[in-house]
Amino acid sequence: MAEKETTREAILRACVEQMEEKGYGRTTTKEIAEHAGVSEMTIFRHFGSKQNILLAAIDAHSYLPCIEALFSKHITYQLENDLILISETYQQLMKQNQSLIFIGLNERHTMPEINETAAENPKQLKLFIINYFQEMQHRGRLRPDLDLEAHAMTLLWLNAGYFIASGSSPQQAVTDVTQDRFIEASIRTFARGLTV
Template sequence: MEQYQNEKHFSTEDKILLAAIDLMEQKGYKAVTTKEIATKAGFSEMTLFRHFGTKRRLLDAAVERYSYIVDMNNILKTNVTYDLITDLTMVSKTYHHYLKHNQKIVILAFQERNTNPSIGEKTAENPKKLKEYLIEYFKEMQRQDKILSQDPEILAMNFLWLNLGYFMASFISGDKVAVIPESIFIEESVKTFVRGICKEEVYSLY
């Protein structure tokens, strides 16, 4: 009996959905069969069909059920200090928290971006909110004359790509590429980013 069958607190649907996410992330949506998913979950293929009908419905249900949504705007706006290093460190930690909880679905969305774009739309909800928050944050920091006059959207995207790159390297290659621990990466990358956008007189205060 497979691992999901042994999780007594999981419902039949949960066990099937978790098995589907694991296998689809490993093999791709097209390559994995409903029989493989059912076997991994510890059920018959008939049970899978009875609960979900088709593989596509199974995929949609898995993404909907296990997409980890973070109320980023509330977290960030509540705790903003308008100190660049403090705030951008908080943004990085929040983003990595989201990525780690959603990692298999994020990778699945990347793999299936052409054949199943709806997965990408779902997983993009939090990053889009985070980008919007950062744009407004950088605009405010420009109003406070703390950072250079650059396009806030470009700044926001550069900061997000910086963190997404580390996540992708860690997930795909492990410590062969991402040899620096996450906490150290966040600390040092935030300092480097702030040094690049900060006015000299402001940066000298750090």
């Protein structure tokens, strides 16, 4: 049996759904409250402001626990396989949080604090990848002359670019290349450039 949604969870869900439909600026706390089935006073008691609800939603949907588990339990130090796993996991987590990600992208100029909160996930993922590359160098499986931060960012940008392109509406989609095909082809090429 599914667990009953808490008041806080209902407010966060309602916030995301309303902002996805209307945008941050056109969504009111009254609409969020109605959609969550609570009073507007309950929203202010839990969060204080509409902005705080959005920041809490972003924080609640952090993918860092999944990334930590990936790197601590599933990495095999087989470069191509690991990079494919990292990319597949990244795409899955981004799709799960797609609504929040696009709300954040749309509001990044009006609410810089959203950028700061949302940037924590990719910053931490970059550090995990750099540490992974350092260990691979230590094992003699990566070229010793690599700029590890630049290559970690290349892997992130590669995956972020595919997510953004595939997350567009069908009329705006840039590519028909499936996720599996994209990851396999791009990671194979990327991994070749890193190896000894």
